[in-house]
Amino acid sequence: MTDPSISFAEHAYSFQEILDYSGEEEALLFCQQWLGGQDRFEVKTSGSTGKPRTVTLSRNQMLASAKASAAVLQPKERDYLFLSLSPASIGGKMSLVRALEWQLPIHIIPATAQPFDQIPENHPYTICSLVPLQLHDIIKDESSRKKLERFRIILLGGAGIDTTLHQAIQRISPLVYHSFGMTETCSHIALKRLNGENPQAHFHPVPGVKISLSLERTLMIEADASIHNPLETNDLAVIHADGSFDILGRKDHSINSGGIKIQLDEMERLFAEVIPNSLYFCAGIADERLGEKLVIFIEGDPFPSDEVMQALKALAPAYKAPKALIFVPRFSRTATGKIDRIKISQQWAKTN
Numbered sequence: 001m002t003d004p005s006i007s008f009a010e011h012a013y014s015f016q017e018i019l020d021y022s023g024e025e026e027a028l029l030f031c032q033q034w035l036g037g038q039d040r041f042e043v044k045t046s047g048s049t050g051k052p053r054t055v056t057l058s059r060n061q062m063l064a065s066a067k068a069s070a071a072v073l074q075p076k077e078r079d080y081l082f083l084s085l086s087p088a089s090i091g092g093k094m095s096l097v098r099a100l101e102w103q104l105p106i107h108i109i110p111a112t113a114q115p116f117d118q119i120p121e122n123h124p125y126t127i128c129s130l131v132p133l134q135l136h137d138i139i140k141d142e143s144s145r146k147k148l149e150r151f152r153i154i155l156l157g158g159a160g161i162d163t164t165l166h167q168a169i170q171r172i173s174p175l176v177y178h179s180f181g182m183t184e185t186c187s188h189i190a191l192k193r194l195n196g197e198n199p200q201a202h203f204h205p206v207p208g209v210k211i212s213l214s215l216e217r218t219l220m221i222e223a224d225a226s227i228h229n230p231l232e233t234n235d236l237a238v239i240h241a242d243g244s245f246d247i248l249g250r251k252d253h254s255i256n257s258g259g260i261k262i263q264l265d266e267m268e269r270l271f272a273e274v275i276p277n278s279l280y281f282c283a284g285i286a287d288e289r290l291g292e293k294l295v296i297f298i299e300g301d302p303f304p305s306d307e308v309m310q311a312l313k314a315l316a317p318a319y320k321a322p323k324a325l326i327f328v329p330r331f332s333r334t335a336t337g338k339i340d341r342i343k344i345s346q347q348w349a350k351t352n
Contacts, residue, residue, distance in 0.1 A: 006031055006099065007107045009118070027087035027096060027108050034059075034100055043090050045183045055183045055227060057090075064224035065094060065186035066101045068206035072191055073153055073177070075127070081106035082125035082151075084115030084134065086335045091157060094187040095129050111337060113137050116144035126151055131158040131337035132165055133279070135176075139168045149173050157181065157188060158338050160265075163272050169194050178203075180247065182233070186225040190245070202244035211245060213237060218251055236263075255284030255292040260319050262294055267320065271296065274311045279331060282322070283345050293323040297344055302327040 005012050006027065013021070018031045033041070039059045044052045081099045083106055085092040092111075099106035107125060109118045114137050119125070121143070128151055130138075135156060138144040148154075149172065157179035161169075169176050175196050179188035180203045190203040190211075205211055210222040212230070219237040220230045236248040249265025256262075264282040271282070279299040284292035296312075305325045313321040326348060332340040 005105045006096070007105065009109065027083075027092070030087060030093060031096055031100060034097065041093070043093060043183050044088065057183075057186055057227065061225045061227065062094065062097050062186050063101065064208065065188075066098050068208055068223075068225065069094075069098060069188070070102060071207045073127070073155075075102045075104060076152075079104050079126045079152070080124050082115075082119070082123075082128040083108045084111055085129055085131070085337065086111045089335060090183040090187050091129055091131075111335070113333075113337070114141065114144060116141075116147040119147060121147055123147060123150060127153045127155070129155040129157065132156060132161050133159070133333065133337055133339070135169075136165050136279070139165075139172070145172075153177065155179055155188075156194075160268075161194070164277055166194065184227045184231060185221060185223060189221055189223050189225065200244070202240055202246050204244045211237075211239060211243075213239060216251065219245065219247070255294065257284065257287075257292050257294055258290040258319060262320055264294075267294065267316070267322075270315050271312055271322070274308060274315065279339070281339055281341055283341060285345065285349065287323075294320065295324045295326055296322045297326045297328055297331075297341075297348070299328055299331045301329070 005014050006018065007013070013028065015035060018028060019035055021028050021032050030041070041057050041059075041062070042054050043057055044054050081095060081104055083092060083095045085095065087093060087096060087108070096106065109115060113134060115130070115134060116138055135154065138148055151174040154174045154176045156176055161178055172195070176194045178192040178194055180190040180192075181188035188206065189209045190205045192203045193200045208224055212220045214220050214232055217236055219233045219235045221233065222229045222231075234251045236251055237245050238248060239245045249263050253264045254261050255264065267282045268280075275296070275298065280296055282294060282296055285295055287293035309322070309325065328344060328348070332343045332347070334340050
């Protein structure tokens with residue numbers, strides 16, 4: 001077994017050194033608190049679709065999450081975790097808990113869009129948690145893609161996966177699991193294996209998790225890792241006969257355009273076949289006549305859009321068709337690497 005420790009570029013710390021630590025590095029402080037037996041931990045939600053808030057998680061809830069993850073991922077003695085998410089996020093904290101509880105080493109670097117720039121080509125790391133934006137950039141870069149091939153498992157969470165990224169995942173060696181969860185459930189409560197010999201079409205709850213639907217068709221979760229049981233989410237879902245499920249979109253992720261409610265997640269899936277090679281999202285912006293009108297924010301340089309608009313309008317009835325394409329050189333991201341829809345929309349509104 002590799003010596004369990006936590007390391008940064010400049011230093012590696014044994015468990016005893018962590019207990020003796022007296023600095024302000026967030027990851028080390030969390031590990032010190034964990035190893036010292038602390039029972040309660042405060043974590044902020046991401047704030048990608050609303051105002052961030054603080055959630056208090058118990059040690060037992062986080063332990064339950066780590067145990068359920070191990071049952072699916074089957075960590076090996078030779079495994080070595082790599083963390084490029086903020087340790088302030090639930091994804092970052094749970095990566096640390098897994099390393100500590102699985103008795104495996106973990107290496108930490110600052111969160112960045114291209115995390116593999118900071119590791120050697122022959123690195124020893126085998127398990128990594130990423131957000132889709134990171135994996136998207138890694139696959140596009142030849143050097144980073146070579147480093148990606150040395151991993152055994154990639155946990156992908158925090159956002160949806162578009163068709164282009166899903167297709168690219170089929171051409172890489174590491175097993176990629178798309179996760180579904182939230183801060184209130186200590187990260188994922190379900191996983192979907194995207195590639196390999198037996199890819200899965202739907203999310204499958206990890207051991208110990210029970211799901212159901214509310215009267216509004218939102219997902220209800222019962223789990224030892226959840227802060228409430230049952231926990232009602234804002235995610236509209238469909239549950240299949242085998243107990244797996246799909247997320248259709250967020251109940252609160254909609255706009256009212258001319259008296260018609262438009263589900264933004266639905267439109268993003270619909271438009272994926274026309275905008276397959278760009279990062280984009282649908283949003284509502286103020287309109288004198290409609291109240292809100294549907295637009296598409298696209299990351300990158302502007303391109304001739306007349307044909308694209310015609311193709312988009314052909315996919316949806318007139319009242320759901322996008323009214324404009326808005327190009328943004330580089331999307332703002334949250335601390336956890338998600339597209340910051342609110343900030344991008346607000347910044348655009350201030351300048352137009």
